[in-house]
Amino acid sequence: MMNAEIICVGTELLLGNIVNTNAAFIAERLSRLGIGCYNQCVVGDNMDRVLAQLKESSSRSDIIILSGGLGPTEDDMTKEAVAKFCRLPLVEDAASRKSIEEYFAKRGSEPTENNWKQALLPKGATAVPNANGTAPGIILETKACKYILLPGPPVELEAMFDTQIMPYLSSLGNGVIFSRTVKLVGVGESKAETMIKDMIDAQTNPTIATYAKTGEVHIRVTASAADEKEGKKLVKPVVKELKARFGSDVYTTEEGVGLEEAILDLLKAGSMTLSTVESCTGGLIGSRIVSVPGASDVYKCGFITYSNKSKRKLVGVKKGTLDKYGAVSKQVASEMAKGGASVSKSDVCISVTGIAGPDGGTEEKPVGLVYIGCCVKGEVKVKEFRFSGNRSKIRNLSATNGLILARECILEYMSKVNFG
């Protein structure tokens, strides 16, 4: 099997000025192609360090993908480093020079002297046109290695990769990697792993790995196979077994589908609508729902009832309930969910009220105490949670558990309606 590695060049990455999304993007594409990738690294805009990295990388990898450092300024030197390392001169590529001319002509501006630097290629290399910028990508094949040089800006790199580098890499390989992710809620990572320890111990191809997310566990099943058909065939029985073991805790096996989307799909299937009433999460649940394109088919509206007064005024929580039990109580969470459903005339309403801290906790009601409610067709269920962590963690756990409770209540309702 071929293996690749990723070298991201840029002092701004070493200083933490920007997050390295290019590495994740390239890695994900490589894994789709079944090209192994065991190393990612970041080096600064420094000739000696890039050369040292190239020496090390070329000793262990077949394909070396570099991103960044192809720009016109003096500290851009990725291309120069690769040429030097491979002992190749830089020569001007006529097509690249022409496309730089055209790029500037289109914008009605003049290239500066250093822009022409971007038309130089290591001798024998191929330029990869850049639809979104002036720096072409470069593919250089030597006896030892294949070098792929890509521009740093994600919008340029991503488009170039998908349109031109993916076909190039596919043409090199044999076989594919096929994977499916089984996504769970309602079970912790340790427990999930214990439940499938026999499968993990026995794994060869496909492999099985668990990943913990906030309130979720993802189990990825990955097969290497001659083609996609064989990959699917290898993965299918394992996914089936996982679904059997985890039952309704599995909310999806689709790669791109998150918990929000799974719930929206459930609601769509049942022709039901949704609303939210949030206190300590302050709109986090609404925001996660709206992050799904097309949420408007299902999601009607949300209330951020941060003050007690707004709990009463916007969704009709009773003054007596607030006085007697306090804003963070089972009773208030229940009235919030019922009130939200009623005011918005939605079938399902999620409510959250809690103490996110760092202040506001008492002995009896400590920071981390959160009540989450869900009303489905008039019936409310409320759960008490005691989360730990800082304000941000408590709020995120509350939002995720709001979605998890909603899923549970909707499934219960649906099974009653269908089989009752």
Next chain:
Amino acid sequence: MMNAEIICVGTELLLGNIVNTNAAFIAERLSRLGIGCYNQCVVGDNMDRVLAQLKESSSRSDIIILSGGLGPTEDDMTKEAVAKFCRLPLVEDAASRKSIEEYFAKRGSEPTENNWKQALLPKGATAVPNANGTAPGIILETKACKYILLPGPPVELEAMFDTQIMPYLSSLGNGVIFSRTVKLVGVGESKAETMIKDMIDAQTNPTIATYAKTGEVHIRVTASAADEKEGKKLVKPVVKELKARFGSDVYTTEEGVGLEEAILDLLKAGSMTLSTVESCTGGLIGSRIVSVPGASDVYKCGFITYSNKSKRKLVGVKKGTLDKYGAVSKQVASEMAKGGASVSKSDVCISVTGIAGPDGGTEEKPVGLVYIGCCVKGEVKVKEFRFSGNRSKIRNLSATNGLILARECILEYMSKVNFG
């Protein structure tokens, strides 16, 4: 000068399942401390590869920071690799065992057998308590190197780093690094840099660096000094000069204060209250406001008016306005802001309506078109934006610009009231 390097352990990073925000976070903190960092890398959950990386890293760096692989499952083996590399046995840390017990007791659940693995430490190492999870961090000092092992989940890592690792790292250096960040809105990074080019060119100690954030620019002034007093003295005149050049575009010079908090402080100072009416952001602005502890003094409530009907019903947008101009229009943004302020009886109301995509755009109203409104004491200002990027980027830019517009309108109102 000490130098550090970052090793992020995790197959999910190599496969591109998640973006490596930990590396950027740690790198940024190291640069604040004046600790050089020339290498970042990612290795999979594989004993041999982590060992090989430790060998290489320990040959060139004083401090090796590892993130990830401290979890309870079998593929978590960062700690085991470091112990093996340093030829140290793993021994149980009583305090860590106790805090795992407490963590589960608090949740009313039982730890599984593999959770106890998290209480093991390389002999002679120090456990670093984890306020947000079960895996403690680890500091191990050997003759050759200092190893810092951190949990992978960003919420755990970030809190642990700021509260416990920063003081530890500071204590290693001679002298202190003192820095202040001048945070700006309303000016791009290139322009900001041009406005202070003379200062950047002349910098020695303190140094000046600009960082672009979504809709913001941060200018960090960093002095290395014998003690904090000297550091403050060096930084003060530079911050003063920056404030003079950027005027009211500076929203804070406090490290921990974000735009949300700066706005809440402004409102508190003016004894004013706030509400929000959000469509495409779906609660993002509310959620950012509620992320600030004590927001309840100022923030009354929010409306997520995702459907047209909810825009009418909840905040009184007129049917005629929706029919004539469409939901994404200056007029609707204006009525949303006015209506929200009136229904919630708040002094200030921020509204957002836009097309976040990927669908729903037309020739006339393309994806990325967003109207943001702000009503202060009955007076509304609406701005039109044309953002580019994916759904998430457009929504985040909308939320940030909602906060920026609110700040602008509140400042205008205050200057009128005070000096009018």
